[in-house]
Amino acid sequence: MAVVILDRFQEENERHFFARLQSQDGVVQLYEQPSLQQQALDLMPVSEMRKEARKESEQTGKDERDCLMHQVNKWFYGSFFRWLDKPKCSRCGTVTKNIGLLPPTVEERKWLAGHVEGYKCPNCGADERFPRYNHPGKLLETRHGRCGEHANCQALLLRSMGFEVRHVTDWTDHVWVEVYSYQEQRWITCDRDYLSREREGKKLSYIMAVSDEETVDVTWRYSTKQNEVMQRRLHVSEGWLAKALAFLNHQKQQKLPPVRRQTLRERSALDLAEFLSNYERKLESKHIPYTFSPTDEEINSKRLQVQYCCASDKYFRGSKMETFLQGWKSGAAAVNSVFRKCEHDWTIVLDYLRSRGVEEADLTTLQKGNAFLARLPSSPTGLVSWTMDFSTSGLVIDSVTIVTCCVTMESGKVDWKLEGDDDIVENLTFISQHDCKSQKTSSLSGCKTLKLTAALSGGRGKLAWKHAQLCSQPIDSEGDPSLDITITLKESTA
Numbered sequence: 102m103a104v105v106i107l108d109r110f111q112e113e114n115e116r117h118f119f120a121r122l123q124s125q126d127g128v129v130q131l132y133e134q135p136s137l138q139q140q141a142l143d144l145m146p147v148s149e150m151r152k153e154a155r156k157e158s159e160q161t162g163k164d165e166r167d168c169l170m171h172q173v174n175k176w177f178y179g180s181f182f183r184w185l186d187k188p189k190c191s192r193c194g195t196v197t198k199n200i201g202l203l204p205p206t207v208e209e210r211k212w213l214a215g216h217v218e219g220y221k222c223p224n225c226g227a228d229e230r231f232p233r234y235n236h237p238g239k240l241l242e243t244r245h246g247r248c249g250e251h252a253n254c255q256a257l258l259l260r261s262m263g264f265e266v267r268h269v270t271d272w273t274d275h276v277w278v279e280v281y282s283y284q285e286q287r288w289i290t291c292d293r294d295y296l297s298r299e300r301e302g303k304k305l306s307y308i309m310a311v312s313d314e315e316t317v318d319v320t321w322r323y324s325t326k327q328n329e330v331m332q333r334r335l336h337v338s339e340g341w342l343a344k345a346l347a348f349l350n351h352q353k354q355q356k357l358p359p360v361r362r363q364t365l366r367e368r369s370a371l372d373l374a375e376f377l378s379n380y381e382r383k384l385e386s387k388h389i390p391y392t393f394s395p396t397d398e399e400i401n402s403k404r405l406q407v408q409y410c411c412a413s414d415k416y417f418r419g420s421k422m423e424t425f426l427q428g429w430k431s432g433a434a435a436v437n438s439v440f441r442k443c444e445h446d447w448t449i450v451l452d453y454l455r456s457r458g459v460e461e462a463d464l465t466t467l468q469k470g471n472a473f474l475a476r477l478p479s480s481p482t483g484l485v486s487w488t489m490d491f492s493t494s495g496l497v498i499d500s501v502t503i504v505t506c507c508v509t510m511e512s513g514k515v516d517w518k519l520e521g522d523d524d525i526v527e528n529l530t531f532i533s534q535h536d537c538k539s540q541k542t543s544s545l546s547g548c549k550t551l552k553l554t555a556a557l558s559g560g561r562g563k564l565a566w567k568h569a570q571l572c573s574q575p576i577d578s579e580g581d582p583s584l585d586i587t588i589t590l591k592e593s594t595a
Contacts, residue, residue, distance in 0.1 A: 115341060272307040
């Protein structure tokens with residue numbers, strides 16, 4: 102019953118998501134209107150900018166069109182558009198204070214004002230309105246605003262000069278413009294602050310670039326933390342998103358000449374190749390394999406015990422089980438398409454389940470939230486392993502005890518494998534339960550090395566990645582381990 106309800110919830114998510122993907126199509130179509138482009142050109146010092154672009158090209162050797170783009174942006178930032186945070190009082194010039202949102206008038210709605218911010222002067226008491234216009238034609242008149250107005254106005258001006266532009270929206274809270282550079286053969290950003298957004302702690306999830314010819318997911322161009330971003334991209338499956346974008350782009354491009362469609366495909370292929378090349382390099386340096394070796398204390402006691410708590414994301418070790426490593430990857434020997442998921446974000450789902458008649462008692466686990474390791478939603482499998490090496494201690498393995506919590510649903514699987522010296526392999530089975538289960542084995546007795554591997558696979562539907570969970574535990578269980586590996590040691594007879 103719960104799986105069916107969650108599937109329906111996902112379908113509603115997809116409808117809302119698809120509507121949001123289409124939300125900028127009407128605005129970018131305005132950039133193509135000849136009358137608006139002419140209105141923009143009439144405001145621009147075109148001859149002077151072309152002259153400066155030729156001069157810059159001669160001096161730097163850059164493509165003249167790229168130099169012209171630079172001149173347009175220089176004029177736009179320098180003298181045309183003004184950033185507006187809080188409007189000044191029209192009577193006395195004092196900076197006003199926000200008093201909340203106001204309903205837009207008929208005239209304001211005509212210019213696509215989604216909402217109007219209200220302000221009051223603390224000095225004379227006068228009221229001021231700040232309509233958040235989305236119509237680029239109106240913005241040619243007002244010439245002020247924040248990032249939304251800024252991007253819309255800039256995109257129209259650049260498009261009027263013949264540049265290919267895309268309206269880019271970071272679904273957290275920002276908007277900017279991309280322009281295609283023929284010299285660099287790629288899209289470049291006109292936003293001067295975008296690179297600092299992730300460094301400032303912005304929790305990026307979806308960044309979409311929209312033009313009259315295509316809608317493109319450009320998140321990976323602006324993020325250096327792909328795995329962290331993937332943890333937040335759970336509104337829809339990555340497979341569904343790819344199909345939705347393909348459908349939208351087919352609609353937009355079906356009337357384009359074949360040559361133009363081929364050009365767009367080639368650009369997409371180059372973008373993907375660039376991303377994959379960069380991402381592979383990042384992956385190579387992102388995870389440093391770790392191997393546990395016994396300390397003097399552990400050699401003397403002939404016992405090594407390592408615990409991992411998914412709730413706190415820490416490893417513990419030693420006789421007092423003190424914090425040893427921070428972050429699940431820091432103690433792993435190998436990682437492939439696995440991430441740590443903390444489910445704090447169940448409010449919307451809980452409300453939805455309640456509205457469908459699910460009893461409150463059945464929602465206890467969701468309300469508390471869980472932490473677990475799972476495969477990436479875009480990957481059919483995931484793998485993580487841990488290794489231990491006793492070869493320099495003079496000791497060998499006597500027995501291995503593993504205690505862990507894994508949860509599987511539908512056809513999801515967590516396959517455990519224990520490997521030692523000389524191709525010794527034992528497959529382990531842990532029954533899917535929220536309570537931790539223990540297995541003890543002597544199959545590696547006499548071995549100097551140990552490798553424990555967990556492989557995640559299977560599942561059904563859009564949430565298949567969640568149907569195989571490793572080290573699953575309540576988010577408030579920060580003092581309890583969800584993985585405990587204990588090795589008893591003995592003297593080597595060799």
